[in-house]
Structure formats: C-alpha cells, structure tokens
Amino acid sequence: MSPTHAPAGAARQGSLRELNLALVLGRIAAADRPPSRADLATATGLTRATVSAVVEDLLAGQLVSEADPAPRAGAGRPARGLVLADTGPAGLGLEVNVDYLTVCVVDLAGQVRHRTVHRADLRPVAPEDALARLVDLAGHARADAARQGLTLAGAALAVPGLIDDSGQVRLAPNLGWRDVPVPELLSAHPALTDQVPGVPALMVDNEANLAALGELHSRPPGPASFLHISGEVGIGAGIVLDGALFRGVRGWSGEIGHFPVHPQGRPCRCGGRGCLEQYAGQEAIVTAAGLVRAELPADTATARLAELAEAGDPDALRALHDAGTALGVAVASVVNLLDLDTVVLGGGYAPLAPWLCPPVLAEIGARVLTAAWSPVSVRPSTLGPEAAAVGAAGSVVRRIVARPAGWLGRAG
C-alpha cells in the first residue's frame, strides 16, 4: 500500500474537525436563545462528548462564550447556554462614496463596536488619496477595536460602482473612478487587518450589494427575498432572492440608477439618456426642490429636504413626489420581472421615505400586473446611512462563522 495513507487519514480527520467546528458554531449563531451543549448535540446529531470537545475549542479561540444561566425553578444546576463571543475576531467594514467615507467594526454577534463617518466631497480627490484617508480612519478603528478586546480578521470595502473579480473598480461614474486597482493601491499602506486563513484580507464589493446583505442579516430577520435600493447621488439596487444576493453573471447586477425612465430625457454621466438617477438621485431631488446642493453636505441636504417637506414647502413636496414617481416606474419594472413583494428604501432614501413611498406605491399599483391580488410593501431601511459599511463588516464576520478553523489555526 502506498505510504500516503497516514497523511490522507490525518487530512480526513482534520477536515472532520473543521466540519464539526463549523456545524456547532453555525447552530449557536442561528439559535433564537443560547443553546446548551445538550441542545447542540440534539440539533447536530453529534455525540455529547464531541460537542463538548468542539465547544472547548470554540471557547478557547474566543469564538463563543457562556451566557449567564437563566434562573430556573426546581432542583438541579441550570445548563449554561452558549452565545457568540463579544471579544475575539471582528470584521472591518469600509465605504467610499461620493461625499463620505465610513469605517465600522462589527463583532461576531453582529454588534457595531466602532463607527466613523468622515464627510467630504471626494469627486475632486484622486482615488489613491481617498484610499489613504480611509486607511488612516481604519487605523483608528483598529486601535479602538484592540482596546475592546477585538482583533480585525478581515476587511470588506464598499464602492458605488462596478467591481471585477480581482477587486479592481472598473467604473464608479459618480466618483469619477475608472479602472482603479484598489487592492494594489491599498497594499502600499500598512495592513488593514490581521491575516486569517480562509478570510480574505480585503474584499471589494458594490455598496448596494453590501447594504442589501446588511439588511438581509439584520435582526429581527426580514423577508428572504426583497429589493434594496440605496439612494445616494447615484442609485444602486441589491437583489436578494431566497436569502442570497443575486449578483448576475459578472457581479454587476442592480444598476437600477440607469434604468431609462424617460428614454429621450436628460443626458446621464453613464452616456445614456433619461436614466432614473437624473430624476431621483439626490442631486436631482435637491435641485428640483430649489436648494443648491453644493452649499449643503449630503446629510444636511437630506435632512433639509425632510425639514422642508415636513413644513409643507410646495417645492420640496413636488420634488419628492416627482422623484418617487420616477423611482416607482423603475421599481414596478423590477417587481414585474422578479415577482418580489418587498422593497426597502435605504441610504439617503430612508429619511425621505414618508414622501417617497406614496408615489412609489401608486406607480406599483398602476403598473404591476399582480398588485391587485398581492400587495407590494415599500418601507425604509432601519440600518441607517452606514448600511453598506455594516453589511461589509458583517460579510467578514459571516465568513469566520462559516469557517472557524481558519481563525482557530491562525497562530499555526
């Protein structure tokens, strides 16, 4: 027999341990209340002894901790439940957008432990300078995380554009970025995180996709299929079907901002005409309301619009109604195509939802064939303006939970 048998057997044993670690940690992550070791044995079909050994590894690696036991009537020592740890590995989430940079840290349990939003118009800033500012903010986040007993195990960066498999930004029209080699530019700086096997040091993804993932994994859980629309200067959509992001063949799905709502209409930065962004993008709404956007930072522009609408300002109300109508035309097409029943308005749209939802619903009612029998719900996101960065950090955390052996073996 070949002498390779022993290593192959060892490899099988190693992979079995990895599978058991992932199985038990996955159950702890998905549980509604902290499961005991006995609960985990029942749920996984593993023996009590195996579960105990796996749990010891997870405790030693700071992936789980023991919850305080619930007081129990009657005799006997209450079993201690297990929860995801609030120290140990964490994910770093980053976002570059047209008028802000965001950095956040999310722990294994999904809690946001650090967040920084830096407001600045980044259109005149070279990509390498914008990324250098982001690295600086990330350094502060890493130090703050360390003070809280957290280690950054990986990072994900959200960009409002088309990103290829290598992390290169092919095109971010509103930032003016074209063929920007983000991983290469970042490699000139100190590492953002600690290297952990199985967790990419940096993933780059579209901000609308990451915001949709943030919404998908928020608590309490919402529907498994929905359309999430991020309304910033540009408009992006994340399509979630049966609990998974639909990325398209090349990862470039969701460019709803360039749906032609008036085919012969205003020229767009993409080279087309009459795109949704030209009627429902933040700049379009602000201009239609008679405000001068250049004089207002993004968050102020949205807050000012909401304030004016609240006060019944006719220009602001008309601008929001027209934007909502254009948005509704585009959303109705998506709903007709994909048969979705939930639309979430995120990013800068969330605070404007009281005025955007009625015209969006009116267009859906008029244009979606099935709306008469099956109403479509349109609601604001609850994640706030940092949804993409939170979703980015959460995507790192979910990779650790799916493959805990990488984290546990990092020292080896």
Ligand SMILES: [Zn+2]
């Ligand atoms: Zn366009």
